[in-house]
Amino acid sequence: MCNACVIDSVKRSMLSRRSLFTGAAATTAAVVAAGLTSARPALAAGSGKVADLTHAWDSDFPTFDGNPGILYEEAVNIDKSGYQLYKLTIFEHSGTHIDAPLHFSKDGMSVDEIPAGNLVCPLCVIDLKAKAKYDANAMVEPADIEAWVSANGEIPAGACVAFNSGWADKVATPEFRNTPDGNFAFPGFSKAATDLLATMNVACIGTDTLSLDPGNSADFAVHNSWLPSGRYGIEGLAGLDAVPARGATIFVGAPKHKKGTGGPARVLAVY
Template sequence: MVRPYVSRAAKLPPQPGDRPMCDACLIDSVKASMLSRRALFAGAAATTAAVVASGLTAARPALAQAAGRVVDLTHAYDGSFPTFDGVPGILYEPAVKFADSGYQLWKLTIYEHTGTHIDAPLHFTADGTSVADLAPERLVCPLCIIDISAKAKDDANATVAPEDIEAWVSAHGEIPAGALVAFHSGWAAKVGSPEFRNTPDGKFAFPGFSKAATDLLATLDVAAIGVDTLSLDPGNSADFAVHNSWLPGGRFGIENLANLDQLPPAGATAFVGAPKHKGGTGGPARVLAVV
């Protein structure tokens, strides 16, 4: 996302079956549930922590294993790829032509927050960590995928809520330290359609995280959150609550992920190819998963 906007949607009334539990209570419930499973998952958590702590050195043998499957979570993009403000995110200009010189190259003008890209802490802070200064060990992440595609079909501005995290933990165990927690909403399939960005009447509409969910994840030493949409916040957000709370805490986000539906909810490792330009607030990234 690039430019603030003013767009609000009416708060949905409680639905049948909703649990009357406050966000703070639900967060405490999730944390208590995770603690109760700690003994069961201690061995797996220790192994994951060792892999994350050893960073890229430990990642190399995993990539060399013939049995490992690599999934590209990155969209290929050009000037037609949807952007938050509608301005093309990458411009091409011939710098050297093959017909003239026997080789060729482009001069590229790239806006940082376009395509599959990273939001660094500096994006929403005056003096936070730049994309070049992200710790390398935080770029090799256990990947946890929360599927919200069912509710996104009914609500274009659906969000990951604390209860979605509770359900994931109940099914798959603790969220490992240093994880990338991403959601699959089905929005990646809409990239070639105006629906990826807008409703027919031109209002922003796409799923995101709720602040209550990311406040919970912030207590679990999660390194990053990821979305298959244009923004960490839902399209109808008017205050960028997730950006304004998650990024200043020294964590990063990844927007416009692809192919999350090709991976299991747990068990994959994400390798985040972050750009390294000094003072960068983010930038296009190549994100791969090995499972």
């Protein structure tokens, strides 16, 4: 076979393979695009801004039981070893964190079992500041949800519905957790409100306080109904002033340790 024939043959082979790979790549891209288009929920069509809804936390960060939620122990010293790292002791429900269904049920879904599709949600923010200004144990009630819908439209299925009570601004003060006489006091959801949200197929609820229930709750009615139903909650959100009432997409960076009842999470909103 002549050299020119060999060269032509190689060229034809390369062009054929290039077409094959180009076609395969195009097919893959189409599949991915179709998956993103059909994903629930769709990403917010916003300006591309990102809000961090997560508190940075350490052993001084307030917790429900008053004990440090995270402890540091030096494991490797940089002066001795050239690098450094810490051993951390973390309590699942500290800082900005998730309550998984398993938190309030013996056989509920653990944090690692929450479907990934439920961790990317349209974000709906209810402004509770006016009520919380006069009542430290203010609650989101069905009327607040109905008012939000009247102003903003229907709550999308798979949404995260969070309230902004302004409590995140108190995080460095005793008032984030207690009244001056030492009683729990912070806003939360009413069971009537979360029962209504359940009928709307909401995926999760979020608070900027220590709990899904208000501080003066004696029965944890929301924890005992919302979580065992297979839904999850986020407590201790920050930065909700930065996001609109409707139109943001929340990304919940849930931990994935097996059999976890919840855990600290990095929560971001794109809008």
